Amino acid sequence: EPEVTQTPSHQVTQMGQEVILRCVPISNHLYFYWYRQILGQKVEFLVSFYNNEISEKSEIFDDQFSVERPDGSNFTLKIRSTKLEDSAMYFCASSATGTGGYEQYFGPGTRLTVT
Amino acid sequence: TQLLEQSPQFLSIQEGENLTVYCNSSSVFSSLQWYRQEPGEGPVLLVTVVTGGEVKKLKRLTFQFGDARKDSSLHITAAQPGDTGLYLCAGAWFLRTGANNLFFGTGTRLTVIP
Numbered sequence: 004e005p006e007v008t009q010t011p012s013h014q015v016t017q018m019g020q021e022v023i024l025r026c027v028p029i030s031n032h033l034y035f036y037w038y039r040q041i042l043g044q045k046v047e048f049l050v051s052f053y054n055n056e057i058s059e060k061s062e063i064f065d066d067q068f069s070v071e072r073p074d075g076s077n078f079t080l081k082i083r084s085t086k087l088e089d090s091a092m093y094f095c096a097s098s099a100t101g102t103g104g105y106e107q108y109f110g111p112g113t114r115l116t117v118t
Numbered sequence: 119t120q121l122l123e124q125s126p127q128f129l130s131i132q133e134g135e136n137l138t139v140y141c142n143s144s145s146v147f148s149s150l151q152w153y154r155q156e157p158g159e160g161p162v163l164l165v166t167v168v169t170g171g172e173v174k175k176l177k178r179l180t181f182q183f184g185d186a187r188k189d190s191s192l193h194i195t196a197a198q199p200g201d202t203g204l205y206l207c208a209g210a211w212f213l214r215t216g217a218n219n220l221f222f223g224t225g226t227r228l229t230v231i232p
Contacts, residue, residue, distance in 0.1 A: 007160075034217045045224050046161065046206065051217040058217040094160050098218070105149045105168070105210060105218045109160035 005029040007110035009095050015116045016085055024080045024113045026095030035078045036096040036107060037070065039063070046094065052078065085117045121145075122209055122223035130229040131197055139192045139226045141207035148212040150190045151220065152181055155204045197230045204228075 008027045016022050028035050037049040051058040052070055069081045078097075082089055092114050096107040122143045131137055141150070149168045153161035165174050167183035167190060174181045178201075180193040190207055205226045210218035 036217075036219070038220070046208075046220075046222040048219045048221060051219050053217050059219055061219075092158075096220075105212065106151065106163060106166050107218070107220060108163060109153075112158075112160045114158070 007095055007097055007108055009093075009110040009113050011113060012111065013114045013116070015118065018087060018117055019084050022082050022085055022115065024082075024093050024095075024115070026078045026080070026110055027076050028078055028095065028097030029099075029108060030076070032097035032099045032108075034058070034098045035070075035072070036098075037080045038094045038096065038109075039091040040094065040112075041091045049080075082115075085115075087117050090115055090117045122207060122221060124205075124207060124223040124226050126226060127224065128227050128229075130231065133198060133230055133232050134196050137194050137197055137228070139194075139205055139228070141190045141192075141223050143188050143209060145209065146187050147209035148187075148218065149210045150183055150187070151208045151210065152190070152192055153206040153208060155206055155225075157204075161206055161208075194228075197228075199230045199232050202228060202230050 010025045035052045038046050040046045048061050050060040050064045050070055067083045071079050092112045094112045095110045098107045125140045149166055151166045152164040154164055155161045165181045170185045170187045172183045178195045182191050207223040208220040210220050212218050
């Protein structure tokens with residue numbers, strides 16, 4: 004069964020450093036998303052991406068964040084200068100288009116720890 | 119601000135009992151999805167409901183979307199220890215691009231005691 008994959012599973016970085024989180028969405032999907040979940044809190048929407056551009060972003064997704072689809076398979080989230088409050092689980096999700104296209108499938112997540 | 123409230127927040131029941139989890143909002147959604155999340159893992163999709171009043175069954179799980187598409191419920195019949203986990207509802211609005219950003223509820227943590 005196709006699935007969304009994410010790497011790394013755990014990333015530890017120092018405050019102020021740049022990190023890139025990687026995702027491989029399900030191959031025939033066209034819509035891609037990033038969400039985050041701070042420990043003990045609910046899952047929060049960050050950004051959606053379609054046709055090589057951002058579709059919508061939340062207030063959390065400020066200038067420190069960027070997304071890219073550098074090739075036909077990867078979808079990345081970059082945080083330019085990490086802050087302590089960026090520590091969270093980051094989930095990538097993807098969905099197809101057309102009938103049933105609203106169903107989002109999530110990856111296993113990357114745990115980001117900023118020290 | 120979109121707000122999805124789930125109740126109860128915590129639920130502990132004996133194996134074999136029935137239970138219902140509720141997901142309520144003041145907003146109308148294009149669709150509503152139910153997920154189950156294990157600790158340290160990503161949410162796993164259980165079902166999507168789209169039409170007001172829609173009922174979907176997944177083995178012992180029954181999902182209902184409210185007529186006004188503002189609320190939903192998850193009913194589990196004869197709960198088993200394997201049902202233990204965090205249940206999340208998430209509402210979506212269709213965007214003109216076709217993307218549908220999900221707004222998650224606060225979750226219901228279910229524990230089924232053998």
